[in-house]
């Protein structure tokens with residue numbers, strides 16, 4: 424969310440301005456830890472729980488990504504956070520889906536919405552989220568994810584049924600795993616939930632056996648390198664686990680989780696990984712090919728991207 428948009432919605436809705444203003448509330452000034460990172464993310468929540476606000480934030484996120492030269496945009500969020508008595512989960516998802524569609528129409532940038540279960544949500548809420556995501560399948564919603572505090576809620580058992588619902592609806596499957604938990608959580612998510620993509624997965628690099636297993640089973644790690652530095656999960660781009668992932672032959676794609684909190688586009692991320700971050704241009708080309716192969720997108724979008732990269 425743009426800081427000026429947060430300020431505008433706050434004025435409309437009577438939400439008090441945070442100390443130091445919206446810009447300082449939303450944006451981290453320097454690397455810290457996950458708690459600080461999440462506090463900056465959560466600073467936006469008071470202005471997000473309205474249908475028109477979600478629509479606008481989604482539309483603008485597409486405009487901002489298009490302006491930096493992105494070719495395809497997957498956006499993910501946890502709708503349960505923004506549910507209110509007058510704004511049920513299916514309406515939260517619908518507002519974001521419609522905002523993305525409007526942004527796509529205006530910019531030509533194809534988009535897909537990945538809906539996140541949240542580890543701190545109760546079982547019934549996560550089932551409701553999965554059912555609402557499934558109902559929007561083929562109509563802007565492209566995937567299911569689970570995100571949240573792995574240390575407090577490490578078990579993946581509760582997500583088996585929601586992932587079964589999403590898979591039956593044809594949604595792509597990914598899961599945040601081995602982000603805070605140990606390496607084995609990445610393999611568990613793949614085996615239990617049927618995912619082929621792992622969100623972050625930074626700790627998977629701690630165990631060569633898990634990495635070899637991931638490579639052998641065609642897993643892809645969704646790497647947000649600078650974000651990991653801001654949360655304290657990685658020391659530097661050069662020392663980031665993504666290099667171990669690539670060396671083991673596992674798939675890697677890149678993201679910027681999230682552009683406002685860390686003030687970076689995906690283009691910034693790629694530039695810095697190439698200039699001093701230890702990534703070669705051949706590796707970046709492989710990352711692009713992998714992104715086109717595993718992105719949750721229609722075949723027409725995939726073949727268009729493939730043709731452009733070739």
Ligand SMILES: [Zn+2]
Nearest residue numbers: 570599622680
């Ligand atoms: Zn994340």
